[in-house]
Amino acid sequence: MISKESIENYFQSLQDEICNGLEKADGKGNFQEDLWKREAGGGGRTRIISNGDVIEKGGVNFSSVFGPCPDFLRKEAGLAENEEAEFHATGVSLVIHPVNPMIPIIHMNVRYLKAGNLEWFGGGIDLTPHYIFEEDATFFHNHLKSVCDTHNPAYYTEFKKWADDYFFIKHRNETRGIGGIFFDRLAAKDSISIEDRFNFVQTIGNSFLGAYLPLIEKNRNKTYTEANRQWQLLRRGRYVEFNLVYDRGTKFGLLTNGRTESILMSLPPTACWEYMNIPGKDSLEEKTLSLLRKGIDWAK
Amino acid sequence: MISKESIENYFQSLQDEICNGLEKADGKGNFQEDLWKREAGGGGRTRIISNGDVIEKGGVNFSSVFGPCPDFLRKEAGLAENEEAEFHATGVSLVIHPVNPMIPIIHMNVRYLKAGNLEWFGGGIDLTPHYIFEEDATFFHNHLKSVCDTHNPAYYTEFKKWADDYFFIKHRNETRGIGGIFFDRLAAKDSISIEDRFNFVQTIGNSFLGAYLPLIEKNRNKTYTEANRQWQLLRRGRYVEFNLVYDRGTKFGLLTNGRTESILMSLPPTACWEYMNIPGKDSLEEKTLSLLRKGIDWAK
Incomplete structure (x- = not known):
């Protein structure tokens, strides 16, 4: 039995730690905080950063909402009619x-x-490179694998496949990016207690900065052309397509009157769509597209 | 009984007429045509214009698809099991x-x-101004009303309300634009034959250039600032939100393996999202937002 407070406290301190780490890495941008309340119970702490040296736009949001169990959860929660x-x-x-x-x-x-x-944890981390560099992809997946392995040697493989299947843009026949790990509805089961699940989720949360800051440092001073920027905007367009057409969290939030501005912080500052953009033969863009598919074993 | 050919011929000639009219108005951009075939039967004629003097990006698409009745239509079509x-x-x-x-x-x-x-016609025309000018909105709705009135004095009111309800971005609590007319599943009924429905749809299609070209001419030489451009990009972001989250045609197309590039021609060349953009007091942007709601009687 874990207290509501201990979980909330952890998530809030995680938000603090990540915001601090990202601000330090950025060196210029600062998070702006909005506190909001939900009429039916609870609220959140939305933090947005924009126009930084490294981060063009980002959000790191904490929320905790409660109240009478919504209808769509009642059956799964095993509740009797009244x-x-x-x-x-x-x-x-x-x-x-x-x-x-x-x-x-x-x-x-x-x-x-x-x-x-019903009592469960869920989550995941995934990466969407505009340009896929194999060594970065391997670093990222190795990091996630080693983090998962501290809990269970089967987790990485299972949760990596889950991410491949989840972050898939069906109408484009491409994955959103190079995936990562995704897991949902991890309840107590057999010898695994809900405390164990909480520990695992903390391990994942705490691993975030170690997964991302090295990728910032390695790439932040790379030069790029207008054509690279244009490709970035097209890839962001695909990110928008995934989030608005498929992402369950976004759909769930929008359809249940969540706080729209907090939910849609995931959308990019600018995105482009171009009819029939086809990268040149043997270009970096073409290579990236060829790697946007399920089942690639990035971890070495 | 209307022949398949006569309907297809009309839609193709409508596409020609509209593309010609828009090219002439633009003065610089030309439509590029892609012919495509659908494996299970039929195909289409996608025409895209970009980087024109007036039109940044646009598509005017014709399609005609046929084959075995898809499952989701069988019940409505009154078909027996096999x-x-x-x-x-x-x-x-x-x-x-x-x-x-x-x-x-x-x-x-x-x-x-x-x-x-089952045999029916559907359609509609609607306008999404980045800045709402009341005289333009009135011109547009008067035009649609007079066109509808040539068929039935009740149509405009009915189909205008339908557009208000359909082109609504629930999670923003705003309409996509100033609406127009929308109608669906207009079958033969009482004294109205399917030929009458076809005649009505032709009247609507033929009214398009008369609805839009005057708005191009009136506004094409207006000067605008960087701030106006930024607002345009934010409004385009809302357009993306509507099309990917709510639009039935888009959803239907994507979920039934339609031709993605033709379906998503509706998305803007560039769009922006900004956290908590709130227009200044008494600004044109604020006025526009205040008019993005259902039930405004634009026609005079």
């Missing part, structure tokens, strides 16, 4: 859109839900 | 994103569907 029950959902969500096209977009989410008999 | 039946869907769809923020975005769709016992 049984009253509370739900509690809390977590941290972040998306970073960098200035330099050679730095990848990153997304992380860690979350907890309790409703009736 | 009854074989063909379907045929054809139409013209267009979206124009102008360069100058003072010229509105426009969208039109006219379509025909036949499957089993």
